[in-house]
Amino acid sequence: MNAPALPLYLWVLALVVAVGVVAALYWLKPPARTVVVPSSLVWDRVLRESHPRAERLRWWLSLLLAALIAAAMVSALVPPHAPVAGGTVARLIVVLDDSPTMATRTTDGATRWEHALAKARALMAQRAAGTQIWLADSMRRVVTPGFQGRDDALAQLERLQVSYGLPPTVPLPEHNAGVETVVITDGVSIGPVPAQARVESVFEPVENAGITAFEVRALPANPDRRLASVELVNASGIEKRIELAIVGVGGKRVSKVVPIAAGGMRNEMIDISHFDGGPVRASIAMPGDGLASDDVAYSILPVRRVMRVALVTGGNPFLEKSLHAQPGVSMTVIAPARYVDDRGYDAVVFDRFAPRARPHVPALLFRPSRADWLPPPRKEITNVSASAWNAAHPLLENISLLDLNVDRADFVDWKDRPKASESVLASGPGGVPLIIVHEDGPRWVSFSFALEASNFALHAGFPIFLDNALSWMPGEQAVMARGLGLIEVPVSGARVVSADGKELPSQAIPGGSVFEVDAPGLFTVVSAHQRLRVAANLLDRRTTSVNKSALARFEPGAQGPIGVNRPIVFDTWFALLLGATLLLLFEWWSWNRQMTV
């Protein structure tokens, strides 16, 4: 109930006035009517034997009941706003839940967030102008909340919006004992609410479906085949038919209708081999969908182009064939004696050879000969197996080196090359480097062993490795997938441009930049030397499950989304009004039994 709250002294005044009016009405006597009776003989007897004291007590009881009813009704209609202990200024703590699920649209067309804002505004407007309000939000957009005037708090409230990226919590000031605390939330993703806080719910169950995972990639066993993997979740209370559409460059489109049971999840693999490289957009459509931000997701399909690769080798048919088999590779075999430079090639593969000068294009080296720009080999070692490798590196994606055995390899003294740009990708027992990568400038990858001195070429993952290497080395990094909210990119002084050409504000941080995204999309981060693509998507199953609220007994699939039983919350005003009604009923009952007057 949006009843205006009064400061304590005004509330007391209202109470006194109400009780006073009631008492005055009790004391107010109409002028006594003169009635002529035949004789006062009988009346004298009656009056002599009547009990005026008991009558007086009944009158007082009646007055007490009426005063209590008046006080309860006044308190219900204009509740008091208690000042902090020992002070005269009233204080209020308001915590708004601005987590992603608050963007859910309810049946009246407004979002939960808009309902929360309206509640917060009403809550603040009820308070006296001098009330000190501590306004905070669950996503910590108000970085340093503090007690402030009502008008300032209202102004700050208008600047808040639904945010993404952080786990929502309920921030509270340290000294909050005795201060009225109100948390306005839908109860879906917010953390535990302190016991002293009163929860104002904006939860209303809605129908919702969302994309909770989206990825486009080449099939490792067949790089020519590309798949889009989409995970869909139906958070509605009933089974839904969800229309899924994948749209690529040039308007190429694949769509299908996916039936999903209430609260169910489906993973769809869709062949998009005919798509050209570039942005890919997955979207779903479902009538009455509550949350829009999980209905669309973006990714980037790598561009297929012919890569000119020079293989510098004294003779390695297996490597020759493997490179030749790579899709989109135009290979030229050059004998080491005839190698001059790397002009005219996109990448060079050196087999047991290394040029004196560092190539200007990415290079893949198998047991290279000694060169100044490479880690120097110290000695030859034999019978080495891979014991540790960085599986998260793009080069080793979908590859295991578990059974890699090397007959002979160069022992590279890695301790003498503390370069930040170089790292060991795989090593043998005792940290013997087996694969070293260099990421600054034109990239290179150096194996300390030759292919024919190991079983690596016999691995099923070897062609995949070549594909990974030829994709990674040119610097065409796969799209960086991030969630919504603040996005950190390792690009200093970056400009961030959205897919429609709008520039987003970004801030420099040590070692990179940060920018904020509040809707799914593709963004390009550009600096003087780097260029990075970022696909920002919601892709969060907890967010899509907008009905899993602690404030509702609704479980998807248990019953329809409409008409869900909400927990009954007895507000103070309701309790007071109920009390006044009960007192009125008691007064009526006691009057009928002549206990009151």
Place this chain on the structure above:
Amino acid sequence: MIFTDYRPYSPGDDTRNLDWGTYLRLDRLVLRLFEEEADLPVYVFVDVSRSMDFGTPSKFDFARKFAAAIAYVALINHDRVSLVAFSDGVIAEMPARRGKSQAWRLLHFLERLQASGGTSLQTAFRSFFGARRTRGLAVVISDFLDREGFERSFQLIREYRHDVFAVHVTSPEEVEPVLADEVILVDSERGDSAQTRVTPDLIKAYRETFLHYCAEIEGFCRSHGWGYLRTSTQTPLEELMLKALRDEGLLR
């Protein structure tokens, strides 16, 4: 003179009543017995105090009508009827009359009466019966709202050896007063007043007290073998005369 029975002749009996026919047939002296209705004086007391001027219709009007009816019955029964209007003393008196032809005087007397004064049964009875009166039936039509008490008044009549038939006139407004809130109760006879807050409990207590007061009067009359009739001004006069008075034995 109404024949009632025979009985054997005893010496000293009035021989005028001997049934000579029976003697001739049976050779026995049989005396015929007759019942002669005595010439009963009926004193009809009508309370004309101000307390009687209450209710709709007023107790006063009802009492006058009732007195007229009783007196008329007595007149046609060849009783000697005296009408006495009293309040705190004897206000007016119609000397004893007999015969139906005196009915107009009776009505004229009653018609001229006005309600006034307080109630003092004792003063009225003492004043009336102080003069020597033939023993008779005193029909007292009143509300008996006498502060001096009805016992001593009736005791006085008893001392003069009169029979009493008390007609207690009440009005519905008196039995069930419609009062609420603060009222000043003014005594219609004495003019004194009392302010009180009327509650349902008080009304209930009044009703009980009033009925108790009526029961006291009735009990007193019954204990002395007198007739008592409590009637409301709402009771039709015909019903009263044809049923109630017969039930009470005043009329046959």
